[in-house]
Each structure stands twice: as C-alpha cells, then as structure tokens.
Amino acid sequence: MFARAAACLRSEHVRLTELDSIGGDGDHGTTMLRAAEQMEIDTNPSSQESLTGMLKATGWRVLGVDGGASSSLLGTFFLGLGDVELSADAMNCDDLARSLEGGLHAVSRQTKARPGDKTMMDALTPAVAAATAAAGAGKTIPEALEEAALAARTGAESTRDLVARFGRARSLGERTRGYPDAGATSISLIFKGFKEGVSDGRS
Numbered sequence: 001m002f003a004r005a006a007a008c009l010r011s012e013h014v015r016l017t018e019l020d021s022i023g024g025d026g027d028h029g030t031t032m033l034r035a036a037e038q039m040e041i042d043t044n045p046s047s048q049e050s051l052t053g054m055l056k057a058t059g060w061r062v063l064g065v066d067g068g069a070s071s072s073l074l075g076t077f078f079l080g081l082g083d084v085e086l087s088a089d090a091m092n093c094d095d096l097a098r099s100l101e102g103g104l105h106a107v108s109r110q111t112k113a114r115p116g117d118k119t120m121m122d123a124l125t126p127a128v129a130a131a132t133a134a135a136g137a138g139k140t141i142p143e144a145l146e147e148a149a150l151a152a153r154t155g156a157e158s159t160r161d162l163v164a165r166f167g168r169a170r171s172l173g174e175r176t177r178g179y180p181d182a183g184a185t186s187i188s189l190i191f192k193g194f195k196e197g198v199s200d201g202r203s
Contacts, residue, residue: 002058004200005193006036012189019182023164023172028182031067035074038062051091055082055099069167070183073107073120080106093144097128097135100148104128111166115155118162118176120183127152127191145195149188156180156188 009016009032017029038061059079065071080103086095104124113119115126130151134144159181163174 001194001197002039003193004197005190006039008189008193008196009033009036009039009186012185016182016186019179019185022179023176024167024182025068027067028070028186031065031071032186034065034067035062035071038065039078051086052082052084055079055086069111070120070186073110073183074186076106076110077103077124080104091141093135093139093141096141096144097132100128100131113166116162117165118159118181118184119164119166120181120187122159122162122181123152123155123184123187123191126155127187142195142198145191145198149191149195152188152191156184159184 013029013033013036015029016032017026020026020028039058041058041061055078059075059077059082061075062071062078063075065075081099083102083106084095084098086099091099107121107124111119111121113121115122127148131144131148134147139147157180160179161177162181164172164176164181
C-alpha cells in the first residue's frame with residue numbers, strides 16, 4: 001500500500017507543484033517526492049515487530065522531511081495510523097477503519113482546518129468516513145479502500161470551487177477558486193495508491 005501510494009505521488013509530482021504554484025510556495029510536488037522516498041523505506045511488515053511499528057516508523061520518517069505543514073501533517077497522519085495496536089502481519093477491515101480514524105484524529109489535533117477550508121482535510125475526512133462506513137457494513141478491505149479512494153478523489157475535486165482559508169493561499173481570497181488544492185490532491189493520490197497496493201498484493 002505504501003509503495004503504491006509513493007508511486008502515485010511520484011507520478012503526479014509535477015502537477016502537484018503546478019497546483020501549489022497558484023497559491024502557495026510551489027514546493028509541494030518536491031516535498032511529496034521526498035515524502036514518497038520515506039514511504040518506500042522498509043515497507044516489508046516482516047522486518048518490523050508489527051504493522052504498528054512500521055506505521056510509526058514511516059510517520060517519523062515523513063515528519064523528518066523538510067516540507068513545512070504538508071509533510072508535517074502527512075507524517076502526523078501516518079503516525080496516527082499506528083495509534084491502534086495491530087497484529088504483526090495482518091489486519092481486518094475493522095482494524096483498517098480504526099487505524100484510519102486514528103490518523104484523522106491525529107491530524108485534527110494539529111490543524112484547525114476542516115472540510116470546506118480547501119486543504120487536505122477535504123479529501124482525508126470523507127475518505128476515512130467512507131472506509132469506516134464500509135467496515136461497519138461488513139465489507140472487505142479492498143472494497144473499503146475502493147470507496148475511500150473514490151471519496152478522497154471526490155473531496156479533492158470539490159476544492160476546485162472553494163476559497164482557501166489556510167496557509168499562504170489564504171491571502172489570495174477569491175483568486176484561489178477554480179483549481180483543486182494540492183494537499184487534498186496528494187491525499188487523493190495516497191488513497192488511490194492504498195487501493196492499488198491491496199489489489200497488487202492479491203494478484
């Protein structure tokens with residue numbers, strides 16, 4: 001899942017930079033490239049004591065990327081995924097949902113941004129909600145991640161019609177309307193990778 005998420009970020013890093021150049025520093029794509037490198041390190045669960053350990057280690061590595069708020073919040077999300085104790089080498093759909101909820105909760109403690117503010121939260125919040133709903137309905141992990149990826153993509157696209165309320169873009173007001181947020185787009189790509197990673201693992 002992490003390897004595929006990293007590959008998705010890498011494949012779209014130019015677009016991410018273009019989006020960030022409209023209202024930000026223009027460094028989001030480069031930051032996500034560095035984050036992707038950290039996401040790909042030691043992604044074999046058998047090399048860790050548990051999945052929890054792997055998630056925590058990934059979170060700390062991404063937190064160490066010098067990329068401002070975007071890498072900090074992404075690292076926090078990954079750390080939060082590991083706030084739920086998981087077995088060494090397996091999880092079920094309920095475990096996945098609880099882990100994703102832990103990640104969202106961790107990010108929510110670090111930022112006041114919420115859906116509607118044109119940030120990563122516009123993709124992350126609905127993605128986690130979709131996975132949680134799927135788990136509650138007794139669906140499988142692939143089904144849950146399929147729905148989470150769709151919700152993240154829809155959420156990221158919805159930011160096209162929003163005005164930025166956080167970060168450097170906030171000062172641009174209405175001029176930020178008309179293009180999707182770079183951070184939300186990154187979250188969408190990560191969930192797309194998570195979905196593809198599960199499919200790759202089952203092939």
